[in-house]
Amino acid sequence: MPRSPATSADVVVIGGGVAGLLVAHRCAATGDSVLLLEAGERVGGRCLSLDAGGIRVDLGAAWHWAEHTRVPRVLDRFSLARIRQYEPGVAVFESGRNRPVEHVDWPSTPPPSWRIEGGTQALIDAVADVIPDGTVHCGMRVDRIRQAGPDGIRVEGTGSEGPFSVEAARCACAVPPRLVAHTIDIRPLPSGVKDALRHTPTWMSHSLKAGVVYDRPFWREDGWSGRVRSLVGPIHDWHDATPPASLASGGRSRGAGGLFGFGPPLQQGVSMDDFRKRIVEQLVHCYGPAARDPVAVRVQDWSRAPRTTPSAGSACRVDEPTAVPALSREYWNGRLHFVAAETACDHPGFLDGAIEAAQRWEEQTSATASAAA
Template identity: 45%
Template sequence: MSESPSILVAGAGLAGLVAATELHEAGVSVRVWEARDRVGGRCWSPAVGPNDVRLDLGASWHWEAHERVRTLAERLGIERVRQHEPGVAVQEWARDDPVDHFEWPEAPPPSWRLVGGAQALHERLAAALPDAALRLRHRLRALQRAGGQVQATAQTPEGPQDASVDAVVLALPPRLAAHALQFDPALPDALASALRDTTTWMSPSAKAAVVYDRPFWREQGLAGRVRSAVGPVHDWHDAVTPDGHAALVGFMHPPGPDSPTPSDPGTRDAALVRQLVHCFGEAADSPIGIATADWRHDTATTPPTGPKPGPHTPPDPAPVLRRAQWEGRLHVAAAETAADHPGYLDGAIEAGRRAASALT
C-alpha cells in the first residue's frame, strides 16, 4: 500500500466506526460511507415522547462477558444502567382472559443498557472523526480491484460517486453485502457462500417503545416484564431511565396479514396500548409517546430477499469471513464475523478492531 494509505469503511455501525476511529488514531486516512441518514447501524435510539426519551429500537443489551462494550463505554464517558428485573412478571395467554402473575427471578444473568441508548456509542465515535470523513446517504454498490487500488462506487442523493482507495472494510451485514454489492473480480465461492448464508442479527426483528408520565408498574410491585402468547408484543421490558422517565420496550411480532401486529401505524399503536391495558390495567391507557421499528424492511440491514429463513439464533460465522481478500485490500468486519460474541455489540467491537489492526 502507499505510504499514506486511504481506507474506505462501508457502514457506520459499531464495527465500522470502531475500525474507522482506530485507523484514524493510527494516522491512516479514512472515510466512512453510510447508507442511512444517521450513524448507528442496527443500534437506533430515537427520541420518543415530549421529553425526548431515547429508547433502543434496535440492539440494546450487553452482559458481563461483554468486556469490550463496558470498557469502550467507560472510555467514551457513557454511563451504563443495569436492566431492572426483580418483581412480579405478567403472563398473557389470551386477549380476553385474565393475565397471570409470577415472580421474576431476583438474579437472572445481569444485563446492562447504555444511558442515552446504544446509538450513543456510535455518536461519540463519529464525533472523533474528521468532519470530512463521514458521508451519510452513501450506499455502497460496487467494488472493483484495479491494480494496487480498489475502486468503490456509491449511490448518493446527488448521483453515483466513485473513490479510489488502498483498501476497503466491509462493515455491512454479510447477507446484505452478498445481495447488494457487485465485486470485480468475483469473490471466491467459499466467501460468497459464507456471506449469503450468515444470519443477520436483528434482521427478522421488530420492536416497540411506549413512554408514560410515571412508572406505574413499579408502583404496583411489577417488574415491567410481560410474556405474551397473543401479542402484538411477545416480550415487554422495563426501560425506565436513570433520571426517572418511564418507558417500556418490547420485541414485537413483525406486522403483516398473519401477524397479531397490524400493518397500519395508527391501528398498531392502538393495539399496543390495548395490550398494555390488558396486562397492567387502566393506568396504561394514556401513553405520552409510542415508536416502533421493523428491521425486516430496513434496506440497510435486510436485502430484498428478506431475512434468512429459520430460527433467529446468533450467527455461527465461517472462518473465511475473517480472512483478508484481494491481497489484503478487502476486509469483512460485520458483527456477525466476530470470533467472540458474533452478532452482539461486543462482537462488533472485536470485528472492527480486527480489521483496523490488519490495516495498520
C-alpha cells in the same frame, strides 16, 4: 453531514454502524485519510433509540452480558456509563386477550444484563463526535467494489448528487453480510466467500422491536417489574427501559418511564398505525388504565429495513448467530475486510461482536503493515 466524498483516501469504510464508526475512528487516529460511506440518512445501523419525554428507549441493539467484555472497555474509553437491566418485582403473564393476566414473582436468577445509559445511540454519538469532519457521508449507496491495480481498491456507487467513485488502499465493509451479497457487486471473490455472505443470517432481521414512553414509570410504583411475557402479542416480551434519572429515592417517580419489547415482523395488511394501537391495547390489558395514554409509541420492524435486510429477506431465523471463519479473513492481499458484527468470532451479531470485528481490522492491518516494512 457532507454528501460529496473525495475521490481518494487511504481507507474507505462502508457502513456507519458501531463497527464501521470504530474502524473510521481508529484509522483517523493513526493518521490515515478515511471516508465512511453510509447508504442511509443516519449513522448507527441497528443502534436506534426512541427519544421521547427526555429519555431514550432502544429499538435495536440494547443489551450486553458479563461475557461481553469488550463493551464495557469501549464504554470506559468514551466515558459512558451502563445500567443494570431492571428485573425485580412482579411480572405479568398474558395467556389470552380475553383472559385476565396473571401476576407472578419474577425470579431474581436470570443472568445479569446491562444497557448503555442514554441508549446505544449514546455510543454512536460519542464515536461519531471524535471522527474528523468530512469523514462521514450519508446517502451514499455503494454498488460495486473492484480491485484497482496491484495496490488499490475502487468503490463505486450512487449518492444524492449522482454516481461517485473512490479509490483507496484498503476497504472495510461493515455492511451485514447477507445485505452485501444482495446489494454490492464485489469481484473477484472466492465462491466460498460469496456463499458465506449469502447464507449468513443478519441478526435482528427477522424481528420487530417496540418502545413506549410514559410520563412516569407507573408500573414500578405498583411493584411491577415491567416484565411481560405474552402468548398472544403483538409484543411477546416487554422489559423496563426506565433510566435511573427518572427515579427518586425509594423508587418514586420523578421523570418519564419506558418499556421496550420484541415481537414477530408485521403481518401483511397490518398498518403501522393499527399496530401501535394494538400495542397500547395490550399494555392496558396488562397494566390497566394507567397505560392508556403514552407519550410516544414507536415500532421498528427490522425485517422491512432496507439498510439491514435485503428484499430477499433474512436467510433464516436464528436463536444465536454463528461465527463464519471465511468472513473474518482478509482478502486481496490485506486490502479488503468484512467487519460487520456477524463476522465476529466471538458473539457475532451482538454489540460485542461489532467491537471485536473493528478490533480485528486493527490487528490485521497492523500485521500487514509490519510484514511489508
